[in-house]
Amino acid sequence: MKVLVATSKPFAKVAVDGIREVIEGAGYELALLEKYTEKAALLAAVADADAIIIRSDIIDAEVFDAAKQLKIVVRAGAGYDNVDLASATAHGVCVMNTPGQNANAVAELVAGLMVYAVRNFYNGTSGIELLGKKLGIHAFGNVGRNVARIAKGFGMEVYAFDAYCPKEVIEAAGVHAVDNVEDMYKTCQFISLHLPATDETKNSIGKKLVSLMPKGAVLVNSARKEIINEEELIKLMQEREDLKFVSDIAPAAATKFEELFADRYFATPKKMGAQTAEANINAGIAAANQIVGFFKDGCTKFMVNR
Numbered sequence: 107m108k109v110l111v112a113t114s115k116p117f118a119k120v121a122v123d124g125i126r127e128v129i130e131g132a133g134y135e136l137a138l139l140e141k142y143t144e145k146a147a148l149l150a151a152v153a154d155a156d157a158i159i160i161r162s163d164i165i166d167a168e169v170f171d172a173a174k175q176l177k178i179v180v181r182a183g184a185g186y187d188n189v190d191l192a193s194a195t196a197h198g199v200c201v202m203n204t205p206g207q208n209a210n211a212v213a214e215l216v217a218g219l220m221v222y223a224v225r226n227f228y229n230g231t232s233g234i235e236l237l238g239k240k241l242g243i244h245a246f247g248n249v250g251r252n253v254a255r256i257a258k259g260f261g262m263e264v265y266a267f268d269a270y271c272p273k274e275v276i277e278a279a280g281v282h283a284v285d286n287v288e289d290m291y292k293t294c295q296f297i298s299l300h301l302p303a304t305d306e307t308k309n310s311i312g313k314k315l316v317s318l319m320p321k322g323a324v325l326v327n328s329a330r331k332e333i334i335n336e337e338e339l340i341k342l343m344q345e346r347e348d349l350k351f352v353s354d355i356a357p358a359a360a361t362k363f364e365e366l367f368a369d370r371y372f373a374t375p376k377k378m379g380a381q382t383a384e385a386n387i388n389a390g391i392a393a394a395n396q397i398v399g400f401f402k403d404g405c406t407k408f409m410v411n412r
């Protein structure tokens with residue numbers, strides 16, 4: 107049984123060591139394809155793999171066609187929009203994610219991005235504080251919940267909107283549950299986005315919502331670039347000089363954002379919310395354990411293409 111770790115953005119070494127221990131401990135072989143830049147390398151590496159552990163690596167129909175022995179793909183992380191689920195199902199491959207395992211890492215980065223924004227990107231000028239400010243969390247999943255916990259430590263007043271999460275769950279976390287998403291954007295100077303990229307959410311964050319935000323608005327995106335309507339956001343930022351946009355995912359129009367809003371826009375050079383040793387260990391080892399559980403016990407917990 108061969109398990110391939112295919113990560114164009116590699117895990118920390120300590121996480122790979124942990125994955126190896128689990129996989130080899132179960133009597134399987136571990137193969138590594140790290141920092142690859144060409145799809146051809148991935149296509150060659152998957153040819154004899156029974157299982158693959160990936161991150162944001164694109165697993166499309168061509169990869170499934172090339173992976174003749176493949177039975178399971180585990181996305182070590184939360185979002186699985188990088189995997190063609192229909193093709194996986196057509197090829198009889200089980201796809202899983204590892205929800206929650208990297209959530210704190212992403213949430214800490216969000217806190218850092220908020221501080222960076224309100225301190226004027228550390229340019230030495232006078233900024234503002236987070237204490238007492240209102241933060242709206244758009245989608246209250248694992249990352250959103252961790253952002254809420256950390257933001258409360260800053261003394262922020264936290265609100266959340268999630269069409270799929272019961273109000274009681276949000277309130278139990280000491281967060282104001284908002285019935286109507288527009289109300290949250292009207293109320294909160296800070297908005298942190300935690301929506302997955304789906305047909306429903308793509309392009310959904312644009313003028314209609316962001317224009318409602320109060321003066322001095324800060325929009326933080328640590329989710330996916332596709333959820334933002336970039337054309338509308340650019341237009342709005344041109345109209346509103348008070349609006350800042352900080353992101354862990356460079357927008358498609360990154361160059362335009364940089365040129366137009368040098369002092370109000372920042373994106374990490376590479377998505378790095380989940381780039382901590384702890385998150386790599388948690389998500390990587392969870393992925394390895396899920397593969398062993400799948401082969402040894404038929405466990406399909408966390409399967410996303412049922």
Ligand code: 3PG
Pocket residue numbers: 115161162163182183184185186208329377378379380381
């Ligand atoms: C996720 O969906 O888990 C995060 O976006 C992290 O992605 P990464 O593993 O590519 O850093």
